[in-house]
Amino acid sequence: MHPLFGMVIAHEDLTQQIPHAEPLLKALFLLQGTADSVAMIGGSDKELGAAKNAGIDSILFYQPEHTKFYKLGTPTKECHKLRIAIV
Numbered sequence: 001m002h003p004l005f006g007m008v009i010a011h012e013d014l015t016q017q018i019p020h021a022e023p024l025l026k027a028l029f030l031l032q033g034t035a036d037s038v039a040m041i042g043g044s045d046k047e048l049g050a051a052k053n054a055g056i057d058s059i060l061f062y063q064p065e066h067t068k069f070y071k072l073g074t075p076t077k078e079c080h081k082l083r084i085a086i087v
Helices: 023-032 045-054 064-066
Strands: 039-042 059-060
Touching: 023 045, 039 045, 045 059
Parallel strands: 039 059
Antiparallel strands: none
């Protein structure tokens, strides 16, 4: 994975796992980022819980077949196209 990403944080690097905030806070620290400058894109309640616990905005990657896992209310915003650049 290292050739694809500038940094990889694995469970061996942490004392807490998601939904605890530690994984995201560690990434912010190592990248010298701030909670108000990032968003967590996740497909599970644990990933979104980690974002909430870290004070980071979150985006749910939600496919129609996921309706069996989630009972969602009205979303605050919807995005039908998302382009991501990994630098």
